[in-house]
Amino acid sequence: MKRIKQYIMFGAAALMTASCSDFLDTTPYDALSPSTTWKTEQDAEKFAIGCYSGWEDGGRLLYMDCTSDFGYNNFSWEGYKDLANGNMTQANSGASFYGYTTIRRCNTFLNNVQSIEFADEAVKKDLIAQVRVLRAYKYFIMNWAYGGVPIIDNYDTAEDAQVPRNTEQEVRDFIAKELDECTPDLNKMPAERGRIAKGAALALRMREALYYDDWAMAKQKAEEIIAMGEYDLEDDYLKLFQVAGQDSKETILAVQYIPNTYTLYTIGQMYNNGDGGWSSIVPTYNLVDTYEMKNGMTIDEQGSGYDATHPFKDRDPRLAMSVIYPGADYVKAGGAAAVFNTLDKTINGESNANYMTSADNASKTGLTWNKYLSPITQYADIWKSNACPIVFRYAEVLLTWAEAENELNGPSDEVYKKINKVRERAGMPDVDQAKYATKEALRELIHRERAVEFAGEGLRRADILRWKTADGKMLAEKVLNGRLERRIGTVDASVSDPGLRATITLNPDPTEVLIENRSFQPFHRYFPFSQGDIDKNPKLEQNEGYK
16 A cells, blocks of 8 residues: 655645744745646645645654653653653743644645546545544644644734634534534545545544543444444554554554655664663553553452562563563564663673663663564664554554443443453453443553553553542542652573563662652643743733743
8 A cells, every 4th residue: 555655745845834934833935826736636636645744743652651651751852751740831841732834734725625626526525524634633632732722714924823722622613523524525445554534534533532521422433433344453462563564454544654755763762772772762660560460460459460579470461562671582773682681780791781870871761662663673774764653543442432331331241342352452361340340440440451552652641631530630640740760670681481580679779769750730731832832922821830
């Protein structure tokens, strides 16, 4: 299947929306004249492809879990560290999710495409619908991050573009209207990998509804995707995140990158120091502790078999497929098989480049992601990779249906069936229906299942914002307040079982294991607008807590 990124660069050049303008980063001062370009069906196709340029950043998806309890970003200048530890301010706003380049491109396309005649009206409708979904997606990302943003038209001057924020509900209503109107016009499946088709539009509507506890709508859209019959789980969980799995039947939509044409730099930043990476994006032990034992019991249940000195032994197989942990088998740069060791300062008398405090580029948690990184040999150049981070996949559809149905009606055979399908693919036992027989108990399991299934895929922060603890507070107030810690110990590479190679030191010196102190206050539900955003648009009112 051809990939849409092969055409984006030309399409974006045709559209030529300036990304660094004086207002809303959207004014196309150098755009080609509509009188000379909006003439043919081919023109419309090229401009539509231009709307795909930058619609989502694969790097953002990979960094996003660093704003949660499951990830850590060691470098403040990359923009995600302070979004997790609570140090963001108007002057130090961290990574930005606020921008209108794609939206303005989509507006320009939609304002001009109607005048073009197509040989097949259905083709025109599909193209228009694709662009409307792209625009809705960008509004969804900003609305969730900031809680209400301006819904813009096309403006001729900076003064015209200085418009106030719409409310969060108004943006939600706009997104819903756009998606409900345009989804029927979309092709059932995309012509090229990376194109918007009906499944992607339904998945966006589903996720948006889920995030705002609209259980009925989330369930309905999940059912519509299931009824399409076009998607299923990939047999091999790890393959989903490898180059070999990029045409998986499970992937509904992914950001496209290709070698030597449009590449993803972020993959290089994720590898550990010893393999030439920066350890910019690493998992935490908060994630490790979330995985069940392979017998389906949590690590704190009596009789689970969990041993804190060997925490990687007999765990949910997704742990090893998602995280490279101390003692794990992995492939080094160059292709040699090795045992991952971040716990010992020296190995065979030589300094260990991967020891947690050996260098800024060593993983401060002692953990490295396996998703998208394993094996390193799949990439000709880790700094110019063709990894394609997934935006929507079918497992999310199944777990969304299960979560929504449980919230609406409680446990049922069908809820258990959908959860079990995801668990069985990973090699986990079916849900213990006696233990998880109530809505509250099953809710806890669904939350845990979603947490480990999508670890490292950028969904965790949204989940800990929307999920509530027993006292009605955001889960983030519990898991993002306090110390972020590493674990120390030693690795014996001669042991055959990877789960037993690492021996963790219990009751260590607290100063030796501290990575950082984190703080989350209720106003951190939303990110701050940057000073630059407010300077461009003085009518853009700052979120509470950052003024």
